Amino acid sequence: MNYKKTMILRWVVALSFLTGTLAMAAEQGDQPKKGKPNIIFIFTDDQRYNTIHALGGSQVITPHLDGLVNNGTTFTHAYNMGAWGGAVCVTSRAMLITGMSVWDVQEEEKDYSSLLGKKGFWPQQMKLAGYDTYMTGKWHIKQNPKDIFDRVEHVRPGMPNQTPQGYNRPLSPADTTWQPWDQQYEGFWKGGTHWTQVVADDAVGYIDQASKKDEPFFMYLAFNSPHDPRQAPKRWVDRYPVQDIELPTSYLDEYPFKEEMGAGKGLRDEKLAPFPRTPYSVKKNIQEYYASISYTDEQIGRILEALKKSGKMDNTYIFFTADHGLAVGHHGLMGKQSMFDHSMRPPLIVAGPDIPKGEKRSQDVYLQDIMASAYELAGIKKPEHVYFNSLLPMVKDKNKPSSYKSIYGCYTMEQRMVRTPKYKMIVYPKANKILLFDMVKDPEELHDIAGDPANKAILKSMKAKLIQQQKEMNDKLDLTAYLSKI
Structure with a gap:
């Protein structure tokens, strides 16, 4: 081949390569650059792990949460670590927003200024990573949300106002003074629009605005529901006839250690239903609980x-959980101030790309692991x-072991708990009582x-685990x- 033909051939090959490269670049340029993913955190209040139809709540109507379950991955054994007071949600939310363990964050919350200055709060870190941060709904944390979010809508207190008529009820089927849909008792209806709808209205409005921007967003959407007063539109209450409500398998008229464990007759949550419990009063409270959950699902x-x-769905991760569970008649209890699974175990769902x-x-994981998971997604x-730790x-790997060898639980100075996948040990120091459950054979x-x-x-091993956990958690209750001795 002569020199001229050789040069022509090289020129043709080079031109072909250049043309292909330009075509590929043009094709790639037509594709939207996704960048960092959006993250939406949806938080309910007092929602037990099995109150979603797709997660075992056979009587609960939750088509939208069922959709999340079917389109995502569910952690079936997520826990709240515990609480230093009766308002368990305060501790749960403080751990979530700071990432700190229970007793460490109790010390920190005495003065959050240092953490604020170090930008140690969840939304502050998201902002540093380039996110527009948004919050609406329940807060109940000793730090002004406006100091750590870019935009804040309605900030709600720990719970809507409860009225005297909302306690110690119902005494009988004839006790119909307080009704979930009656707006005269305010509560969730205060202001004219149910607070659960307000959170959704706010979120829909923000998403519409965010759809017009390229900046990634982080949304913190905190519903007060299904916390009491368990109010919902009548159309939802009517979907749950009281006579059809199933009593919990662990139903009791009264729990024998309620006073020693700090969940006795003087605790606000326990005053919602009469003492001793009756099947009717528990069924009625469950009816209203389910109706509130269904309305929240809507x-x-x-x-x-x-x-x-x-158009943002394909680049958005959604985390759904609650701050803890709720007894509502399990073991004769009504609140969340116990170490039983029904009180400390919420649902936890992750959905999104891949x-x-x-x-x-x-x-076994903690619900607060969601914060570390969001950090990983955001590259923080x-x-x-x-x-x-991140979930x-x-x-990605269903066989990956948990980051925690055992789960720690606490409630004030009255209860301690340690849990492994097979066993749970609960300690009531004031009652001089230790309980042990085989969680595989006896999940209730x-x-x-x-x-x-x-x-x-087994008890000896569980005691050693609890003592070690207490040291790691800076727990001041020395057991x-x-x-x-026991």
């Missing part, structure tokens, strides 16, 4: 629909003060096996000597 559906219409659909993970290095390794926690001599080695 409003969540509006948020999800707005996200679909915005998240396995319709899958479940049974590893987890700050040193954050105790909790994403377990989402009906049969205390602590007194069985065959379980002596070392007490546990060694």
Whole structure:
């Protein structure tokens, strides 16, 4: 081949390569650059882990949360670590927004100024990573949300105002003074629009604005529902006839250790239903609880629909959980101030790009792990003060073990708990009582096996785990000597 032909051939090859490269670049240029993903955190109040139809709540109507379950990955064993007071949500939310463990954050909340200055709050870190941060709904944290979010809409207190008529009821089927849809008692109806709808209205409005921008967003959407007063439109209450409501398997008229565990007749939550409990009063409270959950589900559906219409769904991760669970008649209790699963275990769902659909993970985790998960998605290095860990390794690999060898639980100085996948030990120091449950054979926690001599080695192991956890958590309740005697 002569020189001229060789040069022509090289020129043709080079031109072809250049043309292909330009075509590829043009094609890629036509594709939208997704950048960092959007993150939406949806938070309910007092919602137990099995109050979603797709997660075992056979009587609960939750089509939109069912959709999240079917289109995402659910952690079936997520827990709130505990609380230093009766308002368990205060502790849960303080841990979530700071990432600190229970007793450490109790010390920190005495003066949040140092953490604020270090930009150690969840939304502050998201802002540093380039996110527009938004909040609406329940707060109940000793830090002004306007100091840490870019935009704040309605800030609600710990709970809507409850009235005297809302307690110690119903005494009988004839007791119809207080009704969930009656707006004269205000509560969620204060202001004219149910607070659950207001959160959804706010969220839909923000998503519409965010759809017109390229900046990634972080939304903190905190519903007060289904916390009491458990109010909802009549159309939802009517979907749950009282006579059809199933009583909890662990139903009791009264829990024998209620006073020693700090959940007795003087606790606000426990005053909602009469003492001793009656099947009718518990069924009525469950009816109103389910109606509130269904109404919340309806409003969540509006948020999800707005996200679909915005065109942002394909680049948005959604986390759903609650601050803890709720007894509502389980073990004779009404509130969340116990170490039973029904009180400290909420649902936890993760949905979004590349998240396995319709899958479940049974590893023991904390609900506050959501914060560290959001950091991983946003490319944020987890700050040193954050105790909790990302859920994403377990989402990606179902065989990945939990970050925690055991789960720690506490309530004031009256209760302590340690849980492994198989066993749970609960301690009531004031009652001089230790309970042990086989959580595989007895998930409803009906049969205390602590007194069985065959379980002596198990108890010894669980006691050692609890003592070690207390040291790690800076727990000031020293049970070392007490546990060694029992």
